[in-house]
Amino acid sequence: xxxxxxxxxxVDGDTxxxxxxxxxxxxxxxxxxxxxxxxxxxxxxxxGALLAMTVVVxxxxxxxxxxxxxxxxxxxxxxxxxxxxxFVAVGPTVDVGPVSVSQAGLxxxxxxxxxxxxxxxxxxAFAVTTEPRDLVRALQHLRVPDPLVTxxxxxxxxxxxxxxxxxxxxxxRESRGFSARSVRAWPALGSSTGALxxxxxxxxxxxxxxxxSRGYRGRMPVTVPLGATAGQWALGLVPALVAVVASLxxxxx
Amino acid sequence: MSTPVLDLHRVAYAYPGGHQALFGVxxxxxxxxxxxxxxxxxxxxxxxxLHLNGILTPGHGTVRVSGxxxxxxxxxxxxxxxxxxxxxxxxxxxxxxxxxDVAFGPANLGLRGAELDARVAEALAAVDVADLAxxxxxxxxFGQRRRVAIATVLAMRPxxxxxxxxxxxLDPTSRRELSDILRTLGVTILMVTHDLPYAVELCERSVxxxxxxxxxxxxxxxxxxxxxxxxxxxxxxxxxxxL
Numbered sequence: 374x375x376x377x378x379x380x381x382x383x384v385d386g387d388t389x390x391x392x393x394x395x396x397x398x399x400x401x402x403x404x405x406x407x408x409x410x411x412x413x414x415x416x417x418x419x420x421g422a423l424l425a426m427t428v429v430v431x432x433x434x435x436x437x438x439x440x441x442x443x444x445x446x447x448x449x450x451x452x453x454x455x456x457x458x459x460f461v462a463v464g465p466t467v468d469v470g471p472v473s474v475s476q477a478g479l480x481x482x483x484x485x486x487x488x489x490x491x492x493x494x495x496x497x498a499f500a501v502t503t504e505p506r507d508l509v510r511a512l513q514h515l516r517v518p519d520p521l522v523t524x525x526x527x528x529x530x531x532x533x534x535x536x537x538x539x540x541x542x543x544x545x546r547e548s549r550g551f552s553a554r555s556v557r558a559w560p561a562l563g564s565s566t567g568a569l570x571x572x573x574x575x576x577x578x579x580x581x582x583x584x585x586s587r588g589y590r591g592r593m594p595v596t597v598p599l600g601a602t603a604g605q606w607a608l609g610l611v612p613a614l615v616a617v618v619a620s621l622x623x624x625x626x
Numbered sequence: 627m628s629t630p631v632l633d634l635h636r637v638a639y640a641y642p643g644g645h646q647a648l649f650g651v652x653x654x655x656x657x658x659x660x661x662x663x664x665x666x667x668x669x670x671x672x673x674x675x676l677h678l679n680g681i682l683t684p685g686h687g688t689v690r691v692s693g694x695x696x697x698x699x700x701x702x703x704x705x706x707x708x709x710x711x712x713x714x715x716x717x718x719x720x721x722x723x724x725x726x727d728v729a730f731g732p733a734n735l736g737l738r739g740a741e742l743d744a745r746v747a748e749a750l751a752a753v754d755v756a757d758l759a760x761x762x763x764x765x766x767x768f769g770q771r772r773r774v775a776i777a778t779v780l781a782m783r784p785x786x787x788x789x790x791x792x793x794x795x796l797d798p799t800s801r802r803e804l805s806d807i808l809r810t811l812g813v814t815i816l817m818v819t820h821d822l823p824y825a826v827e828l829c830e831r832s833v834x835x836x837x838x839x840x841x842x843x844x845x846x847x848x849x850x851x852x853x854x855x856x857x858x859x860x861x862x863x864x865x866x867x868x869l
């Protein structure tokens with residue numbers, strides 16, 4: 374539990390998506406998702422086609438489905454929301470089998486499902502082909518402010534250290550007969566959380582000392598600059614371009 | 627005599643809260659020496675270590691590193707010369723991969739490209755972990771992480787290696803492997819430790835710090851053989867260990 378979210382997302386491989394420079398993929402992903410979201414909800418055929426294209430892109434990564442499916446589960450809460458939507462939305466209704474549901478709700482639900490799934494599939498295609506450190510380098514290359522890049526980089530590095538600490542604290546609590554079954558357990562859980570926060574904060578101070586000791590002066594050094602050829606940019610932006618054109622075409626038509 | 631790598635003269639320090647940790651410490655470490663810094667918990671060892679590369683600046687007294695005063699404008703050079711390896715490798719290793727982490731120090735010194743790669747390879751080879759370059763620090767064993775932490779500092783080609791409790795939390799084999807490696811490095815060492823047999827093994831000279839002052843400074847075996855001194859400063863050899 375809690376171990377290896379960052380470690381298990383990426384899957385080694387040597388496909389064209391794996392080989393694309395991370396900043397190209399990141400820009401491509403961002404533009405693509407924005408374009409998909411901007412497609413009007415009624416254009417379900419277009420949204421379906423974009424989803425199909427994204428699935429094809431994901432398949433080119435040759436990552437086994439048993440690895441992909443758990444990653445896609447992140448969409449579940451949105452899917453549940455989409456299913457509920459037709460029943461709670463107001464306005465004219467239509468009959469679907471024995472139940473009558475809101476028409477506007479149905480349209481919104483379908484669009485939400487299509488757009489959400491497309492976004493998640495695209496993000497997973499990015500995540501399984503990009504190492505966490507390359508994501509950090511891409512953010513740095515794209516001039517995201519240094520503190521944000523450093524925070525992202527430290528999260529990648531320390532999420533397991535903190536999860537491990539949390540696990541040890543839980544084992545220590547339970548070893549002394551604690552069980553979190555009633556409200557009366559909340560104060561103990563609260564102070565555990567507080568202790569974890571203090572410890573993480575103190576670790577932050579020690580890490581900072583260690584960084585200063587090795588000559589850190591407020592900027593993370595760029596050791597391997599990223600670069601991309603025009604061809605790589607063209608390839609990386611194909612899905613984004615298709616989505617932008619589709620969105621504009623639907624709006625114009 | 628040669629210029630000492632470390633030259634501390636009457637260093638005194640009180641924390642902002644008012645707690646005084648150091649009361650006039652004199653310490654000299656010469657090139658090629660291996661010196662153990664011993665002392666009970668709370669003696670001021672860590673505070674002293676943080677003075678060696680200018681993280682803390684003394685309230686009184688001076689710190690010089692190979693003749694260079696530890697001042698604001700010399701900080702980067704001082705931090706290159708004094709390589710501190712902290713006790714918890716998880717504090718020291720903060721980059722996503724071992725290679726990035728070892729490159730962090732020399733990159734801050736301005737190295738790039740092939741020169742940087744060579745420096746990283748050299749440091750990893752020195753502690754015998756060349757094969758771990760592309761691994762993430764949290765996937766390494768504790769002993770491996772300790773060695774990588776040493777490599778991160780060696781990559782800056784320091785004049786002195788300052789190790790805070792290098793043998794703590796290591797299993798006996800890792801502990802022995804680390805001492806083998808430390809002996810081959812050929813760099814001046816100041817080692818803060820509670821592991822007295824380790825001090826005997828690796829350091830010909832020991833300095834005992836207690837309540838913020840140096841109370842003994844001499845050949846390790848002589849210092850550890852002085853029972854009255856040892857008892858007074860809460861130091862004892864493990865049962866069954868004889869000098």
